[in-house]
Amino acid sequence: MWHLQGAFGGGMPFAASGPAEKRLAKVLEKDWYFAGEVNGMRAYNRDKQALCFVKWQDFFDKTAAWRVFAGACDKKGLDVISNDLDVDWD
Numbered sequence: 001m002w003h004l005q006g007a008f009g010g011g012m013p014f015a016a017s018g019p020a021e022k023r024l025a026k027v028l029e030k031d032w033y034f035a036g037e038v039n040g041m042r043a044y045n046r047d048k049q050a051l052c053f054v055k056w057q058d059f060f061d062k063t064a065a066w067r068v069f070a071g072a073c074d075k076k077g078l079d080v081i082s083n084d085l086d087v088d089w090d
Contacts, residue, residue, distance in 0.1 A: 012071030016089035048073040
């Protein structure tokens with residue numbers, strides 16, 4: 001739950017979300033620490049960054065089947081997540 005609060009609930013000062021592809025799971029497994037899974041939401045972290053990856057029902061964009069929620073201690077950390085994972089924040 002800490003990861004969800006950090007990445008989505010405002011627990012970290014910089015947070016964002018964006019659509020992702022399922023293949024991102026392989027990158028996360030390789031480069032991030034897997035913290036656990038709850039109801040299909042997988043939580044990861046690395047130094048001063050938290051991330052949740054989940055299958056997502058987007059009622060407006062039917063092609064957006066997966067979503068990343070990320071949090072970081074500073075804007076640079078959030079930018080690094082976006083660049084490393086090739087994710088564009090909404």
